[in-house]
Amino acid sequence: MTASERMSRPSPAREAPHRGIPPVSGSYPANPPQSDAAVDEVVAHAVRVGYQVIGENIRQGRAAADRLTAGDYGVSDVPGELTQLGLRLLQLTREMSSTAFDLVGAVFRDPTLQNAIRGSRSAPQAQPEPARPAAGGDVPLTCNIRGNRRAVGEPSTLRHPEQATSLTIAGLISPNPVLPPLKNVSFSGSPDGRGIAANIVVPDDQPAGTYSGVVCDGLTHKPLGTLTVQVMP
Amino acid sequence: MTHDWPELATRRNTPSIVPALLREYGEATRRTVEYYLASDRPAPYLHDLLTDYPRRGGKMMRPCICIANARAFGARMEDAVHSAAAVEILHNALLIHDDIQDESEVRRGLPTLHALHGVPLAINAGDAMLLLAMRPLLANISTLGSHVSMRIMEETQAMARETAEGQALELGWRDGNRTDITEADYLTMVLKKTSWMATIWPAQIGLLIGSQGMADPGSVVRFGFFLGAAFQIQDDLLNLIADRSYGKELNGDLFEAKRTLMLIHARETCTEDERRTLDAFLTLQRRDRTQDKVRWLADLMDRQGSVDYARTVAGALAGAAEHEFEVAYGHLPPSPDKDFIVGLIPWVFERT
Structure with a gap:
């Protein structure tokens, strides 16, 4: 910036310092x-x-x-006069741990998931950009079973990916090679905002048994954890 | 009564970049607000209420501050327009609740939402908008990354606390009929109730977006405070002296017995008899504050020079804002957005 571009305050009208500034009370x-x-x-x-x-x-x-x-800061510190706005935002932010934020951010980069989240409408002017590398640590992985069959997913954790990425899985395979694999598996942010949810569709004719698969980083293909589901008879 | 004001921002003309970017950024924000307030299914008694205030127009100062800060710090408009939409939606949500709390009758030239639809439906719409404003902030995760998004949420939480405290102060003073409010008390209330949401928070969000979370959002607090304070005092002045184009009730603040700088000054400087009459006026319910009584108070402010006093204070705070602009933004390269931000200082005094 040149000297001529600099902003300067106008010269004060007074010709001598003020000595009688009123108190600030x-x-x-x-x-x-x-x-x-x-x-x-x-x-x-x-x-x-x-x-x-x-x-x-x-x-x-x-x-x-x-x-x-x-x-040591909690809702009890909030003055009683606060409106619901403050309380709601405090609660909302509390529920969003930074870990969940990082991982959900990574998952949201999956174009398929983005389309699913946005529905039929596309957000105006949204331009995904490279994200910061996510912090380390494990993230909870929960299962969301879809279909008429009774099935239970085993809770587990995923290692944090090294950078923003999508999650992939080849399918869930039974130790018994004659049983067909579960192929319809997708990932999303868990409803409670604290980790990842695996959405698994179990066909009506799927044989009972235990099915497992490796969850991988979509960019590096490195394994991040294991997903296991037990389909009941 | 007139006198010469010091050569402050009030004397300068608003640069043309200010109305130009208010139009450009304001239009982009309006489109994004419409997107986030749209409903996939019929929402009777709700959807029309959500879009009512945003569609009435408004100067869009807050979202434009957000976008201009983002661009001044190096981002593109599309990086900031979602956050700008959140700023505008939250602002409109609070307007709905403010109008109910203040029993206001006119907003942007039309009847207030609760006057049109009743208080319960208006509160419901305001509640919904508060939460819908979170959607664009969450959308930031996919465009800005989790770190910047989290920082924005943190600043949003801080703003929410400050704003609610400021609103509580103003309502508490009025409901408790406090007459011992000082100028420092008033500026504290303005900082919390007005500056934080109108100027500080939007600037902080833009700064975080533009710097990719690297700049300190605290660096724009002082500038935002002084700009917001000048804005609020001018808003209070317009309420007394503006014509119908102002869009709010003329003398509405007097009917509501709002603790403005003019009211505080008039009460401090009037005679004992006048103070007794004024205190009696303040104890009345709004419906009992007649036109004659309000006219008496307006005349008292005029006699005491309270309007001129408030103008002078607003000009002084605008000067402080110019100083703090250099501190906060002086290191940035010249840009239209930087010119816009500093140009808001004289614009505050030129708006009607």
Whole structure:
């Protein structure tokens, strides 16, 4: 930026420093300003009170941030006058752990899932971009069984992918090679927002038995975990 | 009564980039708001209420601050337009609830939502919009990544707390008939109730998007506070002096006994007799505050120079906003969006 482009504040109208700035306790001149000096006094007072107010708010914010970091901040700290808005957003944010956010973000990059989430409409101007690498750690994997057959999925966990990716699985296979595999398996964010849900369609004629498969990173093809379902007789 | 104001932002003309980007970014935001408020199935007694306030227009200052900040920090408009839509939807949701709490009758030139449909349905629509505003913020996960999205949610939570506290202050002062409110109290309420949601939060979201989460959202708080405070005082002034194009009830703030800077100043500077009359006025229910009584209060403010006083304070805070703009944005390269952001300071005083 050149010197001519710089913004500069106008020269003050006063010719000498002010010595009589009113206190910031909230009182101000009893009469409205009528001269340049009186106007300057009001201006100085207003700006001073403004900085005092914002300074105090920032101090309180830092104290709250310190408490948040210490982990002792809860709904009980919220003043009683707060409207439902604050409470709802607090609850919503609490339910979204950063781990879930990272993994759901990775899953949402799957174009098939994105289309499913958006339904028949496409979001205006949404342009997916490369995401940050996700943090490490395991993520809960739950099963969502669809169909008329009774089946139970075994809860497990997935390793965090190294970067934003989609999840793949070749199918769920029985140790008994004569039994057909379960091929209709897809992934989505779990309804509680805390991990991944595997959506498994069990055909009506699927033989009873235990079926397992390896969940892989769609980009690197590295295994992230195992999915197991038991189809009841 | 008139006097010379200091040479502050109030004297400058609004640069042409301000109305131009308000139109461009505002239109993009409106389209996105429509998308997120659309319903896949019939929603009687709800859908029309959700889209009522957004379709009435509005200046779109808040979402445009979001997009302009994002672009000034290096993002594209499409990176920020979903968040801008969330800003606008949340703003309209709170307008619905504010109008009910204030018993307001006119919004953007038409009857308020609760006046048209009743309080229960209006509250329901406001509730729905509060939660629907989360949709575009969640959509950020797929476009901005989880880190930036999470940071935006954190700032949204902080804004929600500040805004609710500010609204509680204003309602509490009025319901408790507090007459000992100082200028510092007033500015604290304005910071929380107005600045945080109108200017600070949208700027913070844009900053996070543009910097991909690397910049400190705290760096725009002071600028946002002073801009928002000047905006609110000017809004209060317009309520007293504007014509019908203003879009709200003329003197509505006086009927509601809102603790404005003019009211605080008038009460501080009037005679003992006048103060007794004023305090009696403040204790009345809204329906008992007649036109004659409101006219008396408006005259008192005029006699005491309270309107000029508030104008001067607003100009002073605008000057502080200019200073803080340089602190927060001075390091960024020149751009139309940067010009827009600083151009909002004189624009605040030119809007009607």
